[in-house]
Amino acid sequence: MRTAIVTGANTGIGLPTAQALAAQGLRVVLATRSRDKGLAAAEAIRSAVPGADVEQRTLDLADLASVHSFAEDVGTVDVLVNNAGVGMIAPQTTRDGFELQFGVNHLGHYALTGLLLPVLLKSQGARVVTVASDAHKSGRLDFDDLPLNKGYAKMSSYGRSKLCNMLFAAELDRRARRAGLDLVSVATHPGATATDIFKMGRLQWVAGLLLKSPEKGALSSIHAATSPSVRGGEYIGPKLQRLTPSAAARSQELATRLWDVSEQLTGVRYEQIAER
Template sequence: MWTSADIPNLAGRTALVTGASGGIGLPTALRLAERGAKVIMTARDPAKGEAALGTVRAAVPDGRVELRHLDLADLGSVRAFADAFDEPLDLLVNNAGIGMIPRRTTADGFEMQFGTNHLGHFALTGLLLPHLLATPEARVVTVSSDAHRVGRIDFDDLEFERGYRRFTAYGRSKLANLLFTLELQRLAGKRLLSLAAHPGATATDIMRPGVLTKPVGALMRLALQPPEKGAVPSLYAATAPGVTGGLYVGPGPKTLTPSADALDEALARRLWETSEELTGVRFTAITRPRSPRRHPAAPVGGGDLLPADTAAGKEPPS
């Protein structure tokens, strides 16, 4: 069975892990640093970020690790982060996430779970795409969940203003993560690898007491696997030699089959175009000519969509 001990030597490679101040993001950053990668940890909360950075530096005294501020619920923060990024990037782990919260909105007015988990990472990946494409064999790993199976993309109510339910909204954001992962691979072809990971039932802040009821939440945390184990699918997707793009890696680690909705290419393309409109971020280096059908959305930021290279498709998930 593959474990984090099987991670190859990553000396000379640079990895960026979002949400690295806790949950599975912290052990993901730690294991990558142990194997020699330069690791850029991001955090929204400065205090939690500094504490996590201290943990990694204590475990890997000779490691190349740094902390940068990033709030994925604020596209201004995402743009500022990307504008300041000035180096090649071998590995982007879209790990940060928020889940099962009462309805509220991001700084840009999007429903918080969809806005943070999907739109924030969509924008970040697009803005960092030139750095990834400049690096041979770059990978993008996006953390999804099997909760994606309860998700539905309602383009008439992406803000979930009608009938909001915490878990259903979380499932929508995780379905969006998978649709994004697979469409990115279809568009990028051989220019990078795009994979998704399902950590399994893990004791992270998403399942903290209070998300459900305090007694139920506390009992569930006792029954869940530790973050170190939950990080294994992400680490496998990020580092295992010989993997193919478009895989959905779950506990084991093993390859999982996404839901029919997640494999719907027309749905993925519509979500992609809608996400470009909502965020104002265009993947101009890889995006195919735009669909003739336009979907109303309020753009944030500027930039024209230019005709770009149409890359080969991916191998289907096994």
């Protein structure tokens, strides 16, 4: 039985993604920050999918110690869905002092994927799916101001984190291919979806009227995680089509620099695909 790990699997598009993978016969690990919410999600999946093999495990992507602890106990994984994220929040930092959207959406997943890489590479046809967004097209990376001391804005910070997701997914695929490894890395765009990110204040009304359901938003992630037609380096949209990333997201220079900075900030080195 193949095993999938879905981060943020108790809410948003993470829950229907996890449920769909369980329905397809995968063993699914729900990596959730809240144990109670994760256990409730696991029970909901079991009710919807009789016989589903699901397990909750606690993971806080805003705390690198939690990421390390989670990864240490993973014995097998074939599919990693980097789904969890925060967005449009007031200025905050992670436990390790990183701007929160950058720290959770990118650095936490960078560290998690790197720590799980030795286990992923034991699998035939391993996949890493990173949930990005077309919001990446508004993202800008200033490596001299990663804390955003020059000015913080909710949307621009979110766009930056999604640009990082795009660059990470593409660079992981390039490095894996150069190393001749059996690993596919793809990015996805769920489309404008009514998740917790949008359910705040006045945006809650907009979310209810204009945005698609989490079940529909999850389709690109489910496709990316399971379809035999998926190829490494693709950016898959809500209609399961191949999208074109922004020029910045296609920049090899940006991707390489972000990778190096991420390694320095997290202390996680991808030894199997390191460029020496």
